[in-house]
Amino acid sequence: MPGSFRVFTLAGIDIRINLSWIIILLLLTVSLAAGWFPRAFPGYSSGTYFLLGLISSILLFASVLLHELAHSLMARARGIPVKDITLFIFGGVSNIEREPRSPGADFMIAVVGPLMSFVIGGICYALWYLITHQANNPLAAILLYLGATNLLLGIFNLIPGYPLDGGRILRAIIWRFTGNINRATSIAATVGQIVAFSFILWGIFLFFSGNGFGGIWIAFIGWFMLSAAQGARYQSTYEETFSHTTVEQVMSRNIILIPANISLQKLIDDYILPQGLRSAMITQGEQFAGLITLSDIRHIPREKWATTPVGFVMKPVSQLQVVTPNQSLRDVVTLLTSHNINQLPVVENGHLLGILSRDTVLRALEVRRSLGLNRPPEPDQTQRAEA
Known part of the structure; x- marks a missing residue:
């Protein structure tokens, strides 16, 4: 609170x-x-x-x-x-x-x-x-x-x-x-x-x-x-x-992957300013390496942007909350709300497959409501818990 x-x-x-x-x-x-x-x-x-x-x-x-x-x-x-x-x-x-x-x-x-x-x-x-x-x-x-x-x-x-x-x-x-x-x-x-x-x-x-x-x-x-x-x-x-929906069914696959070895200046000039990004997903080779935000960049003096690699500034994946594509979306929504997170990387075997954000969840919910897919499951699909 x-x-x-x-x-x-x-x-x-x-x-x-x-x-x-x-x-x-x-x-x-x-x-x-x-x-x-x-x-x-x-x-x-x-x-x-x-x-x-x-x-x-x-x-x-x-x-x-x-x-x-x-x-x-x-x-x-x-x-x-x-x-x-x-x-x-x-x-x-x-x-x-x-x-x-x-x-x-x-x-x-x-x-x-x-x-x-x-x-x-x-x-x-x-x-x-x-x-x-x-x-x-x-x-x-x-x-x-x-x-x-x-x-x-x-x-x-x-x-x-x-x-x-x-x-x-x-x-x-x-x-x-x-x-x-x-x-x-x-x-x-x-x-x-x-x-x-x-x-x-x-x-x-x-x-x-x-x-x-x-x-x-x-x-x-x-x-x-x-x-x-x-x-x-x-x-x-x-x-x-979302009781029978997985992360993979809702996540956004429209992601931009940034190499960890480029400079902060190149990141800003080629990606952040032209596309209006507030954060970027960083890769090391083919492996997901971490996340960098505007706040991370602001901590670096501007005169050092041209010589500082993105990988030196990013938050490494070990410090991030990540989810897998097969996780229940119901459980992941709870993770988003309880930890006040706006987006989660979807990772499998070290590879970034997509991004799950609050916006994508809300859009998925609205689409399912419009199609009438938000009705409760049939009794045989419902997990009946013992008292």
Whole structure:
């Protein structure tokens, strides 16, 4: 997620914080200091209330982190790599690198998060009950807030709207009965869009009813859910359309191969300027050697362009993500999106056969839609996963 930075590692998973998290941390702290604590713990200074609000906000996000950590550890237990967890303005998100292989795994990964929130909420309520007889105890106010908020967090995440945990649970159930994860994702994402629009309308109603901040916040949550649900639908469309398509069937074979021994000046004069190239594929003999971009060239002083071979500046193939022609396009699309790559060289036995770019994938998708080839496969072609 752009604007995020790593703060520490927990259970082998990088924990990252997005800059938007700092905004919501401060807003939540001020809200608690001005509202909750003066009512629940009267008679103290504004500085004390601010400190209690800050402690409560940090502990709430620690609860969110445990919620996401439960998802991540369950995913790892099912053999799915987890890159990191990021805390941001709407809570937290686990960067689980691929989809589960079965509806049972999908269900367990989704449900364990709300269960963790319920457990934290229950523990906080139990501790609050033990000390509630102590009058004017600030710890009791913190525990009561954390207990209520975690229970609400667990309930909210069970709403059956993708990408909430409840939407993922719904997807797992539909997947179990249909045997098709892409169809299940599409249905769950559609439900998620309906839920998102409901949140947006609710937020607008609250805003015009006098609850300005609450209305804006709920509408923003709806907007975030809508964007995520639409993204999930597009992704499922890609995967379903290309489930039986290989890279070779879509890649562009219209490639220009540049020898590694020519100078940067010749590359610019003969290829980049006349053809408007932003990057070029480099060969060493008949073998694919690497890639050079305009950014690579800019790092070389202009007076050295005539004497510097392209091979000295290019990124060697060992540093590039490459794919083979027989790879499933569905898996490669996931690689393009997860690593934010615009194009991938298609290589076999050291020879460059073509280029797969986001543009070629989009064109292929549009052509298949126009021909009506994006319908789901017949049941006997669908891989039915065991729970």
